[in-house]
Amino acid sequence: MKTALTIAGSDSSGGAGIQADLKTFSALGVFGMSAITAITAQNTCGVTEIREMDSMIISAQIDAVYTDIAVNAVKIGMLSSSMIIETVAESLERNHAKNIVLDTVMISKSGSYLLKPEAVDTLKRCLIPKALIVTPNLHEASALVGFDVIDMKSMKKAALVLNEMGAAYVVVKGGHLEGDACDLLYDGKEMMVFPNKRIRTIHTHGTGCTFSSAIAAGLAKGLEIKDAVRVAKEYVTIAIKHGFSLGKGVGPTHHFYDLYKKAGLI
Numbered sequence: 001m002k003t004a005l006t007i008a009g010s011d012s013s014g015g016a017g018i019q020a021d022l023k024t025f026s027a028l029g030v031f032g033m034s035a036i037t038a039i040t041a042q043n044t045c046g047v048t049e050i051r052e053m054d055s056m057i058i059s060a061q062i063d064a065v066y067t068d069i070a071v072n073a074v075k076i077g078m079l080s081s082s083m084i085i086e087t088v089a090e091s092l093e094r095n096h097a098k099n100i101v102l103d104t105v106m107i108s109k110s111g112s113y114l115l116k117p118e119a120v121d122t123l124k125r126c127l128i129p130k131a132l133i134v135t136p137n138l139h140e141a142s143a144l145v146g147f148d149v150i151d152m153k154s155m156k157k158a159a160l161v162l163n164e165m166g167a168a169y170v171v172v173k174g175g176h177l178e179g180d181a182c183d184l185l186y187d188g189k190e191m192m193v194f195p196n197k198r199i200r201t202i203h204t205h206g207t208g209c210t211f212s213s214a215i216a217a218g219l220a221k222g223l224e225i226k227d228a229v230r231v232a233k234e235y236v237t238i239a240i241k242h243g244f245s246l247g248k249g250v251g252p253t254h255h256f257y258d259l260y261k262k263a264g265l266i
């Protein structure tokens, strides 16, 4: 059985964070494990409370997994603070973690800070150089590189900068582009565009979590990075297409195993 670990925040409404990650791992046939960095009280309308976990319990969760179980890939999501970033970076280093997928979560769709703005520099210094692949959206890419990332031209420029910062592979996600939802993958040599028509829906809670977890699941199963990103793009597209209304606000993506089996992703 292949395994993947998610190090991320908990979303009480189950649409994003740890919950979305574990659902994605399961749907793609990978055994999911978790280390919780923060607990959010949130629903389809927004985030009402955040509690950060302390360093001891975060590093203890990561050590407990790595000292006992072979981890084939690890996905990192919400980190909240500089202290948590440093704790996670040290824990991954200590455990010789491989196949690190870093989703540079900063602000929820509903507008709450999931990473304190002053922690962006720590993320750049401590975790981007350790990542096999980073997956910023347009806003996150802009915050990391220091210029506006708004179209394919600036996405390409940002991918070069993020690769220079130390991420071996970079996917700049185009979920927030005007028009089609095209993502860009840069492997240090070539730029590859993963085109996609925009699906007209408001139910996109957790799309970024779903996408990065699907990449981690692909890596855990031994796929080449390009193939892991291609499968993850197909997965998230189906997950958004079948996204649904839940509660009063932005509904979640869909993780039914049967859908992905039918699409040949498993």
Ligand SMILES: Nc1ncnc2c1ncn2[C@@H]1O[C@H](COP(=O)(O)OP(=O)(O)OP(=O)(O)O)[C@@H](O)[C@H]1O
Pocket: 016, 105, 108, 109, 136, 137, 138, 173, 174, 175, 176, 181, 182, 183, 196, 197, 198, 199, 200, 201, 204, 205, 206, 207, 208, 209, 211, 233, 236, 237, 240
């Ligand atoms: N409406 C849409 N139609 C098709 N694909 C989409 C749509 N919205 C997002 N995507 C795709 O979903 C994936 C996640 O991208 P997105 O830019 O939404 O991430 P994100 O902003 O980090 O998500 P989150 O806000 O959940 O953290 C990307 O592959 C993106 O192209």
Ligand SMILES: Cc1ncc(COP(=O)(O)O)c(N)n1
Pocket: 008, 009, 010, 011, 016, 017, 018, 040, 077, 078, 105, 107, 108, 109, 110, 114, 204, 205, 206, 207, 208, 209
């Ligand atoms: C715990 C947690 N992690 C990540 C997200 C980002 O997802 P979204 O941008 O869709 O709100 C979230 N809302 N909550």
